[in-house]
Amino acid sequence: MTIAEQQRVEVEQGVVFGTGGGRDLRCDVYHPPAAVKNGIGVLLVHGGRWIQGDRTQLRGYGILLGRKGYTCVASEYRLVPESPWPACLHDVKAAIRWMRTNAGRLGIDPEKIVIEGNSAGAHLVLMAAGTPGRPEFEGQGGNPGVSTAVAAVIAFYPPTALDSPNWRTRIHPLFGREASADELSAASPMTYVNAAFPPTLLIHGNGDELVPAAESTDMYGALHAAKVPVELHMYAGQPHAFDAGPQFGRQCADIMALFIERVVR
Secondary structure (H helix, E strand, C coil): CHHHEEEECCEEEEEEEECCCCCEEEEEEEEEECCCHHHHHEEEECCCCCCCCCHHHHHHHHHHHHCCCEEEEEEECCCCCCCCHHHHHHHHHHHHHHHHHHHHHCCCCCCCEEEECCCHHHHCCCCCHHHCHHHHHHHHCCCCCCCCCEEEEEEEEECCCCCCCCCCCCEEECCCCCCCCCHHHHCCHHHHHCCCCCCCEEECCCCCCCCCCHHHHHHHHHHHHHHCCCEEECCCCCCCCCCHHHHHHHHHHHHHHHHHHCCCC
């Protein structure tokens, strides 16, 4: 085996991690090189307004974080056209349970699982981080009874208050229909902020035309007031999904790795 091969992130595609809606749910596993593997698992959850997107969207972070030693799992979830809320959150939690149950196979510490998401995926990981053990959000997508608590959460440009003016539309994309104020509040990460919330990293651009930067600054303020370890990185003038650019993506991977090193490792 060459040195280049020894340093390569190996991608295991299409692994079944659970079931939902009568079908298999699949993920891709990014295995780091043995020489740098650090025993920390990172679940990557894609965006797409809850109605589109797939697990390949965050392949770049799977590779970049894999090179730094993290075992990354990029998972799919049922989109709103297929299954209504909270099916997508059930599937994210099924992926967390699968990672914890398969910690030995993945080579990770089951108590060192970090969840990361972008846009709609960021909403889902913040919801998962704030609601471990809540039966209405746990679902039964595989390994029921296994904890869905996580060591830390990372959210890029997340919707955090679905009942705010930013999101109060007649047809809400998460629900696929008109939603009541109570439904929107129950689906908002902000609702679940308390002192037990895991350490949180928020990354946003203040030129975001889709998810206003206030969604992150308000979440930061609430978490900080609750004395949760939280930090916010705001990029000047950057639009939604700005980290798709290679320079931003590499820097954001470094920020994530440093954050995880400080609060988890």
